[in-house]
Amino acid sequence: xxxxxxxxxxxxxxxxxxxxxxxxxxxxxxxxxxxxxxxxxxxxxxxxxxxxxxxxxxxxxxxxxxxxxxxxxxxxxxxxxxxxxxxxxxxxxxxxxxxxxxxxxxxxxxxxxxxxxxxxxxxxxxxxxxxxxxxxxxxxxxxxxxxxxxxxxxxxxxxxxxxxxxxxxxxxxxxxxxxxxxxxxxxxxxxxxxxxxxxxxxxxxxxxxxxxxxxxxxxxxxxxxxxxxxxxxxxxxxxxxxxxx
Amino acid sequence: xxxxxxxxxxxxxxxxxxxxxxxxxxxxxxxxxxxxxxxxxxxxxxxxxxxxxxxxxxxxxxxxxxxxxxxxxxxxxxxxxxxxxxxxxxxxxxxxxxxxxxxxxxxxxxxxxxxxxxxxxxxxxxxxxxxxxxxxxxxxxxxxxxxxxxxxxxxxxxx
Numbered sequence: 087x088x089x090x091x092x093x094x095x096x097x098x099x100x101x102x103x104x105x106x107x108x109x110x111x112x113x114x115x116x117x118x119x120x121x122x123x124x125x126x127x128x129x130x131x132x133x134x135x136x137x138x139x140x141x142x143x144x145x146x147x148x149x150x151x152x153x154x155x156x157x158x159x160x161x162x163x164x165x166x167x168x169x170x171x172x173x174x175x176x177x178x179x180x181x182x183x184x185x186x187x188x189x190x191x192x193x194x195x196x197x198x199x200x201x202x203x204x205x206x207x208x209x210x211x212x213x214x215x216x217x218x219x220x221x222x223x224x225x226x227x228x229x230x231x232x233x234x235x236x237x238x239x240x241x242x243x244x245x246x247x248x249x250x251x252x253x254x255x256x257x258x259x260x261x262x263x264x265x266x267x268x269x270x271x272x273x274x275x276x277x278x279x280x281x282x283x284x285x286x287x288x289x290x291x292x293x294x295x296x297x298x299x300x301x302x303x304x305x306x307x308x309x310x311x312x313x314x315x316x317x318x319x320x321x322x323x324x325x326x327x328x329x330x331x
Numbered sequence: 332x333x334x335x336x337x338x339x340x341x342x343x344x345x346x347x348x349x350x351x352x353x354x355x356x357x358x359x360x361x362x363x364x365x366x367x368x369x370x371x372x373x374x375x376x377x378x379x380x381x382x383x384x385x386x387x388x389x390x391x392x393x394x395x396x397x398x399x400x401x402x403x404x405x406x407x408x409x410x411x412x413x414x415x416x417x418x419x420x421x422x423x424x425x426x427x428x429x430x431x432x433x434x435x436x437x438x439x440x441x442x443x444x445x446x447x448x449x450x451x452x453x454x455x456x457x458x459x460x461x462x463x464x465x466x467x468x469x470x471x472x473x474x475x476x477x478x479x480x481x482x483x484x485x486x487x488x489x490x
Contacts, residue, residue: 205408208470208487216479218467220342249367250346250377257349261408315353 087152088272089138089237090114094147095297096133106297107133111147113291113303115237119272120263122283125293126330131276132241134298135162138274139239151236161230161270163240167222169214169229175201176210179229186233200228203268204258220251227259231269238270242277256286260310280330284322285312292329302329336424336453337379338464341415341471347377348386348400357395384418412473419472424452425465429474432486442482 096108107130115121123131136142138149140157151158169178179197187193201207204224214222223243230238243259244252262268277283283290284306292302304326312319350366351358360378364371378394381387386400396404403414419425431448432438440448442462449465450458466484469475477484 203408205412205471207412208473208476211476211478212470213479216463216467216477218340218342220340221467248343249369250343250350250374251340253346253349253367254342255346257345258408265407313353315355 087114088117088119089152090150091134091138092148092150094134094137094144094149096130096137096142097145108137108144109297109299111298111300113300115272115274117271119289120287121272121274121289121291122287123274123276123291123293124278124280124283124326124330125298126295127278128296129293130296130298131293134293135239135241135274135276138237158237159233159235159269160237160239161233161235163223163226163230163238163243165242165246167214167219167226167246169222169225171214174211174213175206175217175225175228178214178225179232182229182233196232197228200232203231203262204228218251219247220255223247223255224258227262231262235270236272238273240273240275243275244282245277245279252282256282260286264310280326281314281323284308284319284326285314290326292326334424334452334454335379336461336465337376337383338460339376339380340464341468343377344380344384344386345403345411347374347381347394348396348404351387351394351396352401352404356401357393360389360392360394363394383422384415385421386418412471416472416474419468420474422468424449425469425474427452428465428469429486432475432484438486439483440485442477442484445484 091111091113094108094111097104097106111134123134125131133142137144139160139162148155173181176197179200180193183193183196201210204227206224206228209221244255247255288306290304290306291300293299294301306322308319308322350363361371364374378389382389386397386403387394388397403411406414428448432440446458446462449461453461455461466475466477470477473487475484476487
């Protein structure tokens, strides 16, 4: 078992108010799982992802990685890319490698490997401002893969992109995911887009309205490559929608 | 000579090809736009771009994938890049730009000179955005490099 989310709850408290956003979340993720977490807006799905990554602490419960409390290599891809505009593509990637690799040459080699893997070669010295949204998110992917994570977490990675670019990046993500030479071992992705979840995931976890509770955990038994025009694909989309509404 | 150049990124063009492929390799442009909740004029640049690169043929509003498009879609990311390189290298305005760079000192050209070069060929009041699109096509294809600190383009070493 790669990661286990045990009884995780989260409540935000201020002097006047107390808002519970997550209520007793329990699930585990195995190697080769591509999990999408879906649910209505405000159900706490992004908060759950931030807790898994370690960016927030749960009010109660815990996240266990391979039987331990310590966090292995986990990487995050953000909706808004989160790139430093004053650093080039290569420098943005090298920066996250500074704590992992002492040697500059080693950092450079790893950055170049993942720039190539996502098809960004030619843009190594470009600044984010010179890139289209699709290219920026490719940098986001390359930066996340460069730490060679065991678990890759993604928070709405396609929702800032135009529809056609998002289509292209989803397929490229699946090409990377299908490549045995590429990290990670598992993916957890948060999305509000049900079609996107059915297209990408082999497992969908559905959260209820706030406070978010798991109301379904489905294995998507659709062969790959999936076709969005396939009636069977739409049966799955309908099924997930019917559980959310 | 004034020409029209499609204002579409390589990602948008491949996204369009993937959508046509899902529809069985041929799809009506209006239906495709509706599938993406877009207006027809919002996907036209991507259709024009795909046609310019030889990935689709367009007849009576139907967009049909070519063999090259199927080859691209069946390929991995590295192979796609190679196919795209050959296609972009064959685009007339990029060929002309490359030839001009070959004749330029150190195979370099300033951004302002490049803008003038493009302005002579593309009829638009917004040549900056065409510069961005064309340079990004050429960079994606590994044909050119752009240094934004020095605002100059140059040929890639092995081109």
